[in-house]
Amino acid sequence: MxxxxxxxxxxxxxxxxxxxxxxxxxxxxxxxxxxxxxxxxxxxxxxxxxxxxxxxxxxxxxxxxxxxxxxxxxxxxxxxxxxxxxxxxxxxxxxxxxxxxxxxxxxxxxxxxxxxxxxxxxxxxxxxxxxxxxxxxxxxxxxxxxxxxxxxxxxxxxxxxxxxxxxxxxxxxxxxxxxxxxxxxxxxxxxxxxxxxxxxxxxxxxxxxxxxxxxxxxxxxxxxxxxxxxxxxxxxxGRDVDLGASRTTSGLGNVVLTVDHLESQLSKGQPLLGPISFTLRHGEILGVAGVEGNGQQELAELLAGIRLPSSGTILLDDKRVDSLPIRRRLESDIAYVPADRQGEGLVLDLKIWENFILRDYYRPPFRKGLGIDVKVAKARTQAAVDAFDIRPNNIDLPSRALSGGNQQKLLLAREMSRNPRIMIVSQPTRGLDVGAIEYVHHQLMSLAQTGTAIVLISLELDELMKLSDRIMVLFRGQIQGIVARPEFRRDAIGLWMTGQKGQEVRQ
Ligand SMILES: Nc1ncnc2c1ncn2[C@@H]1O[C@H](COP(=O)(O)OP(=O)(O)O)[C@@H](O)[C@H]1O
Ligand SMILES: [Mg+2]
Structure with a gap:
């Protein structure tokens, strides 16, 4: 029984x-x-x-x-x-x-x-x-x-x-x-x-x-x-899903981002992050792994310019960007998809098309005279909404009308369409269904293929192992290790995530 x-x-x-x-x-x-x-x-x-x-x-x-x-x-x-x-x-x-x-x-x-x-x-x-x-x-x-x-x-x-x-x-x-x-x-x-x-x-x-x-x-x-x-x-x-193959690393370009002794401090003097140093190449996806709360959020914010470092430098090509505020940093081609879609991401009371141009409304192709070229803005938004299968497919609705998964797609669509040189993405598939996850993975890989360097922060180790060229593990704000694709091993990365350095784990 x-x-x-x-x-x-x-x-x-x-x-x-x-x-x-x-x-x-x-x-x-x-x-x-x-x-x-x-x-x-x-x-x-x-x-x-x-x-x-x-x-x-x-x-x-x-x-x-x-x-x-x-x-x-x-x-x-x-x-x-x-x-x-x-x-x-x-x-x-x-x-x-x-x-x-x-x-x-x-x-x-x-x-x-x-x-x-x-x-x-x-x-x-x-x-x-x-x-x-x-x-x-x-x-x-x-x-x-x-x-x-x-x-x-x-x-x-x-x-x-x-x-x-x-x-x-x-x-x-x-x-x-x-x-x-x-x-x-x-x-x-x-x-x-x-x-x-x-x-x-x-x-x-x-x-x-x-x-x-x-x-x-x-x-x-x-x-x-x-x-x-x-x-x-x-x-x-409810339909066929392409479960997708992992990425194979090939043809990485020159170093585009150099992070050197970057540090963010609490008021008490205890570092939240760092000092950490790493580089990123054109077309590379650098996965950032770790148990939640080990400095991933701080890293994303430092790179995106929402948080200013207490010391250390960030070079984009050879230019220092570490003290640039977020808007200037976005203009220098760093895109950011935050884990919190509603904080730094979307304004839910704005319409879908308004959110789509939120980052760039004041410059071409969206600017027209002193105002906004609504026709261009709407056409671009419609194309992205179709491509990402954002539902409901109605760009005049307030973004609040979208489910969490669709809000995430909208945010990704916007940031990807900006064709950034560097993209910081935090938890891009949290709350998405399998079909949408596959789509987002595919998009991230294509974006890297066109030369964009991506910092991918995720709590899903499977996602990181599938998409990254290298995986960097953060533990208590420090880099516990960095490993390149041929050497990815779940058990070794898992040990790093808990702060252990197993014998067979080497950089
Ligand atoms: N207390 C509630 N009030 C209104 N809607 C709810 C409530 N709890 C769950 N839902 C809705 O019911 C549906 C099923 O939710 P849930 O059972 O949590 O799904 P799952 O666990 O499979 O992710 C979702 O659309 C969710 O938004
Ligand atoms: Mg549930």
């Missing part, structure tokens, strides 16, 4: 059908992957299963017993444990305190029985290989360790059905491997695992079956052994 059975779940948000009559089941000892693009309805479905959301219709049963709907406590009692995309731990409390919160075992006299709790937690960590120091405050743990605490917490509450919502999103490759090892162990011990992801390779690697959802609907459920990444991508997107 299926351990978890979900029947006919539907959920609307206003006019949006986030889940439309979805049914599925998971057996004990099985890993079921739930695959779908951003916004497909995966998290909504799992929040319903774990009682955090009340569906409009449908039911959830565990071991054949229907459980009360919209009741997280009932779901926990039935053995459903959900690991959310964003952890729900209390940073200042220790691992142990977080684990037993709300479930403190009591002695007969009513005080907290820490000894028994410790023993239970120790047993669980041993049984599942989830090691973490129970006395550490949660805020001192790495993301991977925090995730182990979340999983332990679910087990401590008796979970036998574990739901993991995009669990690898913030993990390093090593942490991901380790998590996959644990997941296999959970399944081996007879637990049911629901693994949610939008990454094809992960789904292929870890699951027995894959359920694909698209726009709130169940597309199909297939045996992983009977399918491949290409078919899954087609089900996920």
């Amino acid at each position: 299926a351990q978890l059975e979900v029947v006919g779940v539907s959920k609307r948000f206003g006019n949006l059908r986030a889940n439309d009559n979805i049914s599925f089941s998971v057996r004990g000892g099985e890993v079921l992957a739930v695959l779908g693009e951003n916004g497909a309805g995966k998290s909504t479905l799992m929040k319903i299963v774990s009682g955090f959301l009340r569906p409009d219709s449908g039911r959830v049963a565990v071991d054949g017993q229907t459980i009360p709907i919209g009741d997280p406590q009932a779901a926990i009692r039935a053995g459903i444990g959900m690991i959310h995309q964003h952890f729900m731990l209390i940073p200042r409390m220790t691992v142990m305190e977080n684990l037993i919160l709300g479930r403190e075992p009591r002695t007969r006299l009513g005080s907290i029985d820490t000894r028994q709790a410790k023993q239970e937690v120790e047993d669980l960590s041993k049984r599942f290989g989830l090691h973490v120091d129970p006395n550490s405050p949660v805020e001192s743990l790495s993301v991977g360790e925090q995730q182990r605490v979340e999983i332990l917490k679910a087990f401590y509450r008796g979970a036998k059905i574990l739901i993991l919502d995009e669990p690898t999103a913030l993990l390093t490759p090593q942490e991901t491997d380790r998590l996959f090892g644990s997941i296999r162990e959970f399944a081996r011990q007879g637990l049911s695992v629901v693994f949610i992801s939008h990454k094809l390779d992960e789904v292929m690697k870890i699951s027995e079956r894959v359920m694909v959802v698209r726009a709130g609907q169940l597309v199909d459920t297939v045996d992983t052994g009977q399918t491949d990444a290409f078919s899954l991508a087609r089900m996920m997107v």
Whole structure:
């Protein structure tokens, strides 16, 4: 019998059908992957299963017993444990305190029985290989360790059905491997695992079956052994997707950017970044890897001119640009696609075509007399909107009407069409669907082909390995290592990302 059975779940948000009559089941000892693009309805479905959301219709049963709907406590009692995309731990409390919160075992006299709790937690960590120091405050743990605490917490509450919502999103490759090892162990011990992801390779690697959802609907459920990444991508997107080959490095030009002892300081005197030095050639894509918050944002801002360095120089060809403000820097052919689309990127109240000319409205080809050549501006925008398949295809709409993915496409379209000599791109595909990601990758590679030098900052190591000629790893604001394409190795780069220099890792 299926351990978890979900029947006919539907959920609307206003006019949006986030889940439309979805049914599925998971057996004990099985890993079921739930695959779908951003916004497909995966998290909504799992929040319903774990009682955090009340569906409009449908039911959830565990071991054949229907459980009360919209009741997280009932779901926990039935053995459903959900690991959310964003952890729900209390940073200042220790691992142990977080684990037993709300479930403190009591002695007969009513005080907290820490000894028994410790023993239970120790047993669980041993049984599942989830090691973490129970006395550490949660805020001192790495993301991977925090995730182990979340999983332990679910087990401590008796979970036998574990739901993991995009669990690898913030993990390093090593942490991901380790998590996959644990997941296999959970399944081996007879637990049911629901693994949610939008990454094809992960789904292929870890699951027995894959359920694909698209726009709130169940597309199909297939045996992983009977399918491949290409078919899954087609089900996920609804049309053929070119999964694209990696780039091969060829014909790099002269050095165009020289960064020398660049440093950005906090007021306390502690450097946020640097001092760092590197060069960039025409036509080169330099990937910048690192765990979030290790100086990537500062680097992007220093190169783009939003932040001025405390010391060091940036040379564009032989000209110093480090003290030029952003507008002058943009005029010297540095384009910038920030991670935050709405801060430095788009003005959401402006129309799509107005955003498209935002950087260059005061100069040709958009300037006409004292005003703007609206005809040219609109024609250029329309061409870009068509090329990037930005939807809705209506350049007079305010940019606010676009979804996050389409805003990102608009921003990329604008910056790419400026034909920059250097392009700084931060998280260009975050929140985009597979089809759009492939398109953006293709565009970045073509742009490099025409000689633009690209600094590509991304948290997705796969993306960096696919597109970059070299990968530079930042750790605590320092360059931990730089490696060129033939020597890319996930494990070595992953070690650098955590600040380790493994023996076999060399520059
Ligand atoms: N609380 C909410 N209110 C309104 N819309 C929501 C809410 N939660 C999710 N949505 C919408 O429902 C759709 C499915 O979202 P979600 O389940 O988070 O997708 P996924 O996890 O597959 O990325 C999206 O279009 C999202 O914007
Ligand atoms: Mg989600």
